Amino acid sequence: MALGPRCGAIRACRRVLERAFSLRKAHSIKDMENTLQLVRNIIPPLSSTKHKGQDGRIGVVGGCQEYTGAPYFAAISALKVGADLSHVFCASAAAPVIKAYSPELIVHPVLDSPNAVHEVEKWLPRLHALVVGPGLGRDDALLRNVQGILEVSKARDIPVVIDADGLWLVAQQPALIHGYRKAVLTPNHVEFSRLYDAVVSQWTPWRVDASPVRPEEGEGRAPCFCPACPCGHTCKGPMDSDDSHGSVLRLSQALGNVTVVQKGERDILSNGQQVLVCSQEGSSRRCGGQGDLLSGSLGVLVHWALLAGPQKTNGSSPLLVAAFGACSLTRQCNHQAFQKHGRSTTTSDMIAEVGAAFSKLFET
Ligand SMILES: NC(=O)C1=CN([C@@H]2O[C@H](COP(=O)(O)OP(=O)(O)OC[C@H]3O[C@@H](n4cnc5c(N)ncnc54)[C@H](O)[C@@H]3O)[C@@H](O)[C@H]2O)[C@@H](O)CC1
Ligand SMILES: Nc1ncnc2c1ncn2[C@@H]1O[C@H](COP(=O)(O)OP(=O)(O)OP(=O)(O)O)[C@@H](O)[C@H]1O
Numbered sequence: 453m454a455l456g457p458r459c460g461a462i463r464a465c466r467r468v469l470e471r472a473f474s475l476r477k478a479h480s481i482k483d484m485e486n487t488l489q490l491v492r493n494i495i496p497p498l499s500s501t502k503h504k505g506q507d508g509r510i511g512v513v514g515g516c517q518e519y520t521g522a523p524y525f526a527a528i529s530a531l532k533v534g535a536d537l538s539h540v541f542c543a544s545a546a547a548p549v550i551k552a553y554s555p556e557l558i559v560h561p562v563l564d565s566p567n568a569v570h571e572v573e574k575w576l577p578r579l580h581a582l583v584v585g586p587g588l589g590r591d592d593a594l595l596r597n598v599q600g601i602l603e604v605s606k607a608r609d610i611p612v613v614i615d616a617d618g619l620w621l622v623a624q625q626p627a628l629i630h631g632y633r634k635a636v637l638t639p640n641h642v643e644f645s646r647l648y649d650a651v652v653s654q655w656t657p658w659r660v661d662a663s664p665v666r667p668e669e670g671e672g673r674a675p676c677f678c679p680a681c682p683c684g685h686t687c688k689g690p691m692d693s694d695d696s697h698g699s700v701l702r703l704s705q706a707l708g709n710v711t712v713v714q715k716g717e718r719d720i721l722s723n724g725q726q727v728l729v730c731s732q733e734g735s736s737r738r739c740g741g742q743g744d745l746l747s748g749s750l751g752v753l754v755h756w757a758l759l760a761g762p763q764k765t766n767g768s769s770p771l772l773v774a775a776f777g778a779c780s781l782t783r784q785c786n787h788q789a790f791q792k793h794g795r796s797t798t799t800s801d802m803i804a805e806v807g808a809a810f811s812k813l814f815e816t
């Protein structure tokens with residue numbers, strides 16, 4: 453009997469919590485729907501008056517002897533989402549393999565040539581966006597060429613999506629993309645930690661109460677986020693695994709407000725000012741190559757979003773809207789493929805779902 457009122461209180465408490473949880477869930481569903489509407493706004497209409505190439509010419513920089521699947525997945529995904537032409541710039545050993553996967557891709561075996569930067573640069577005037585990194589590997593000579601390709605792409609103001617081993621390069625040289633507002637980074641869990649350690653956690657602390665070792669001023673400096681440190685300079689600090697929103701925001705800010713997409717159970721996206729969360733239902737199947745589908749799709753959506761401009765995205769960053777679209781689409785493909793194939797789902801099964809997933813999400 454004595455427990456009665458306590459049980460009542462616990463039940464009431466539970467009801468309040470359940471209501472708060474369901475309101476929060478409803479709120480986040482509403483947020484997701486609002487952002488999906490912005491994605492719909494940037495999609496160019498299909499029209500009989502357009503010519504080939506107008507809806508997107510995308511280049512994927514990646515593919516080496518070991519990895520031929522990743523650049524293929526990225527490049528074919530760009531086509532399936534709606535780009536008109538998809539190029540792959542890869543090492544010579546990867547080219548015949550990628551060509552054999554698909555007659556739909558245009559494959560350039562140039563990435564290990566001494567003229568690699570020039571060979572890619574001559575195509576840049578014809579490309580709307582580059583996806584850099586899927587299947588690139590970590591060979592020093594290839595990475596040096598990709599560094600040059602990133603530099604000439606920035607000079608031409610080409611949007612770049614950086615994924616996989618492209619992120620390895622950025623972790624070694626953050627200044628390569630620091631402050632480049634047309635870059636989107638798509639790290640998975642491990643790539644995110646590597647970048648965070650390289651860019652946010654590396655600076656020597658400058659604290660009024662500790663022996664001050666003032667960091668050098670200069671480009672690429674991360675701002676200080678340590679609450680105990682009012683210096684306004686830079687600060688060392690480990691990643692807080694309980695604060696993924698804050699970590700993504702900090703990484704983006706430390707890179708000069710470059711857009712960052714942290715892939716995971718929920719995808720967390722930030723441009724250093726705003727944070728979006730994509731929790732579109734996927735599945736528990738984590739086969740390799742899903743991230744390549746995401747980066748290839750994002751190459752097209754980034755082009756469409758920049759073309760549409762902020763008036764179509766209601767003032768939100770076009771790159772964030774594009775990234776939200778690519779995350780939702782990849783997860784929806786995963787969900788649909790898993791319904792059919794269960795545990796045997798592979799990335800090729802997901803790519804087969806791109807058309808239906810795109811219609812379901814964006815052509816309602
Ligand atoms: N078919 C292909 O050719 C594929 C090639 N790939 C390429 O393989 C290269 C290396 O990419 P990796 O992604 O393996 O990168 P890394 O070589 O940095 O390895 C990351 C490791 O972390 C593990 N990992 C991933 N998510 C994790 C998590 N949440 N918690 C703990 N561990 C986690 C992975 O199993 C992987 O072994 C890239 O060039 C990539 O593009 C991948 O894209 C997969 C498909
Ligand atoms: N735990 C999860 N639950 C649901 N979706 C997830 C989960 N982890 C990743 N994803 C989704 O899978 C997609 C790819 O993310 P993932 O972390 O597998 O990338 P990746 O490791 O770069 O893949 P890849 O094998 O292509 O290199 C993203 O769209 C992401 O939203």
Ligand SMILES: [Mg+2]
Pocket residue numbers: 615616640743744
């Ligand atoms: Mg990857």
